[in-house]
Amino acid sequence: MTVTAKTKRNIFLVWLLLVPAGLWFTYQTYPPNFSGQWLDIAAFLILTFVVAFMPMVINNTPIFLIQWVSLATFLTFGIFVEMVFAQAAVIVLLLRLRLQKDQLFRIPLNLIMFFLVSLVSGVVYYALGGQTTPTIVNNLHSLSLAAVYAVVNYFLNQVIISFYLYYIYKSKGSYFGKDFIVETVTTFITLPLGFVLYMFYNQQGLLALLIVAIPFASLSMIFKLYYASENINIYLQKAAEIGHQMAEKLEVDGVIDLFIQKLSEMLPVDYAYIFDVANEEDLKLVRRIQGGDTELPLNIPIIKKNQGISGHVWSKGKAQLYSTGMQWKRYSIGYIPGDAESILAVPIQRNKKIIGVVMLASKRKRAYEKFQLVIVDILCSYFAVAMENAKHYELTKKQSERCALTKLYNYRYFKKLLTEEFDKIFHFEQKVLSLIILDIDHFKAVNDTYGHQSGNEILCELAARLTNIVGSRGTVARYGGEEFVVLLPEVDKEETYQLAEMIRQSIANWPFTLMQSLELTQQQIKITASIGIATAPEDAEDALALVRHADRALYVGAKRAGRNKVAEYIK
Template sequence: MVVNARMKKVIFLVWLLMVPAGMWFTYHTYPPNFSGQWLDLIAFLLLTLVVASMPMVINNTPIFLIQWVSLATFLSFGLFVEMVFAQAAVIVLLLKLRIQKDQLFRLPLNFIMFFLVSLISGAVYYLLGGKTGPELISNPHAIWLAATYAVLNYFLNQVIVSFYLYFIYKSKGSYFGKDFIVETITTLITLPLGIVLYMLYNQGGLLPLLLVGIPFVSLSIIFNLYYSSEKVNAYLQQAAEIGHQMAERLEVNGVLDLLIEKLSEMLPVDYGFIFDVVNEDELHLVRSIKGKCKELPLNMPRIKKNEGISGYVWSKGKAHLYSTSKQWKRYSTGYIPSDAESVLAVPIVRNKKVIGVVMLASKRKRAYEKYQLMIVDILCSYFAVAMENAKHYEITKMQSEHCALTKLYNYRYFEKLLTEEFNKLYQFERRVLSLIILDIDHFKAVNDTYGHQSGNEILIELADRLSKIVGSRGTVARYGGEEFVVLLPEGNKEEAYQMAEMIRQAIANWPFTLQESLELKQHQVKITASIGVATAPEDAEDPLALVRHADRALYVGAKRAGRNRVAEYSSC
């Protein structure tokens, strides 16, 4: 959630006008109730700061169990002392959360919230007849007043937080989520304990404070550890789901894109890089992001082993985490921008061999935790398996769809593509579709004269010429034997005829070079081709008809007419 610069200035201005003057007003209106109890004050302050230093972060919202200490402080020393301790707790909390410079506005924002909560709930308590240092054991009315103060304090806190989320952070999500439920439950549990703490302190001094305070601090630690483990479990579950998603991707680029996308969603990633090990001696950048959306150029220098952060991770085969730029600047090879601070680098390992490196960077200091390093390591394991599967699939797919000799698409792929293009014609996504079929004239004589290997050389060179002539305007495939087809989406009959004539001339006017003929010496061979052209929907209404009519134009209009010519299909 982003807060604009104008709002940040308003927050600082409101704090400057409200909190210092409000603290002065509180001190004179509700003066502190202590005389020489400095040791007691220090003990309560330390307890407050210790609890504040152990927040739970749920859905990016910090929750800390300080209500019970604040209640005991308020009942013991009055509103002003509780207010000062609350402000100190805010400082410790935000230091613990390691807020960055662009988040410093949260300090006055929280000062304002805690000041208002303390002032209003304390003022209501005093207006209802409440006093500092009440005798709770023999006075049920005082207990009800203390409970009223505690409930009002919590209610005001929730109202102000929801106001902040809606008007300052512009959050549209539901406020009554998991963090609200957790904070409400912990408040209900700990506030009665705050009353007990006050009663014991009021009866026995600092020793009960120590005896009761230690279990309370332990409770905060237990809650913190519990929700930290729950957060790790949530990350692990998310990593498993991402692993399944990567396994379902059958293309290398799809797996790469998914990993980058999911890492950017899970972690604070401003810059990300995926390197691939090439020829066992250097890393090549295959994917990168900047600002979670823009790709960085991939034509950067390759990295050797022990060179830069990624090269070092590759060499050692171990993940590394850097919290600030001072820790990694001297190792950088120029991939990580100068405004980055935190860096996380993890090797991609498959069969105990490093096959790549993932490197993430954030502009925030201490943006990554050690458990996040573990999560990325797990994702890299899933990624390595998914990449291997995708590469095998792509190789298998290419072999099943391409001619092994000419590397052109084969008949199976052409048949599928032709059906897809006709479906587009039926759905009016295509206006016209043309097909060119060519057959090499007297190809058997070439094989008989120079050998089948020389015939293969001609087929390979012809495939190369066809690919260059057609380019991106259509698809070239080997139809079988010495026959080739060219499919031209959105190519009308005139355009198809012109391309067919260009192909015919490129075959007839430039001889083919044979490197391995039967005579064991280089030969220049001239060949020709007969070509047929048909167009849909003008000449055909289905795929088989288009192929049949182009083939008819080839044999009737070109072959029988003397070969080395282009013929259009005609129904006449």
């Protein structure tokens, strides 16, 4: 929820025009009368500060249980003192939450709300005949008026919060959710404390504040511990779900992208870095997030062991949590942006061996809690397993799809790809599909003369030449023996012929170097190749026909015509 700069300026302006003048008006209209009870006022103010300093945070929303103290303060000292205390309590609470610079507008925003709530609920109370320091014991009328004040105070507070959410924060979510229910229940549970405090104070003096404050502090701690444990359980459930999702990914890039994405959704992440242990001394940055975009890092220097934050985490094998930039900037080597504040860095371990480091950074101070470090550590364990599985899968897939000698795609992969590309023609997803089949001329003679190892060298060098010439225009595969194929989606016959002629010339005009010939000396030999081409749907109506017709062009149009030629299929 983003608030515009113009709206923030308007909020400060409204506060400046409304609250100081409103306080002065309240002082003049309802002057306080406490007859030198400065010690009592100071005690109530301290209690207000203590309650404001101990909010319950549920779903990242602070629940401010100050109403019961405000009720006792209002009944004891009147509307002006209660209003001033409420303003002070807001400032203490927001300072306790450590607002960032861009969130400072929340101070005047909340001061306006509490001023209006105090003013309206107090005016309603006095208008109905309520008095300061009423006798509410055995006086149903006074007790009812105090209850009306408390109810008006609470519901007006909710109305203004709802207004803020819809018109200032532009929130489209439902307001009456879990947070609202919890706050309503806890508020009405603690409101009787306000009546008890007021009655005890009238009977026991300042001792009453101590008697009531201790149970409240205990209750607040119980609530805080309960919701903290519930929050941890939610994080653990999310971590388990993310672990299962990563285990389903079969590619390394997919695992990395999902890992970073889920971390960014769980935690406040402005920058994220994943490092891989390249060798015994070097960390290599393999992925990062900056500005919300995942990118492959370029021109990032290798990080040495014990160098920078990630290097220290690697060497020590322990996670690190920094709450402010002052704590970590002496370790940084410059790749973390200067506006980062909080940092969480965790080693990625597999079988008790560190294989990488993940580092998260936020522009907010104290953005991460200690239990979140444990959650990230658990996720790193899932990540390490998922990465290992994905690497095994990719290796197995590569071995099943690639020629072990030339590293080109094999016949099995080519056949599958040809079928997929031909289906695109039938579904009108592409217009043409061309095929080049290449066969080395007199390759048996090369093997007989120079040896099979030299023949393998020629096949490897030819594979490299084909890959460089074709580039991204198509797919090169080894068809079998000394035959190669090039599949060219969206390349017409004329352009295919030109590409095939370029391939033919690159073979015939540049000799091949043999490093391990039978002569035991480095040699250069010249070879030639015959090439056949065909294009669908012009020359073939199905995938097998395209291969058959390109093969016919190779043997009838090129081989029989003298070899070292490019021939196209002719019906």
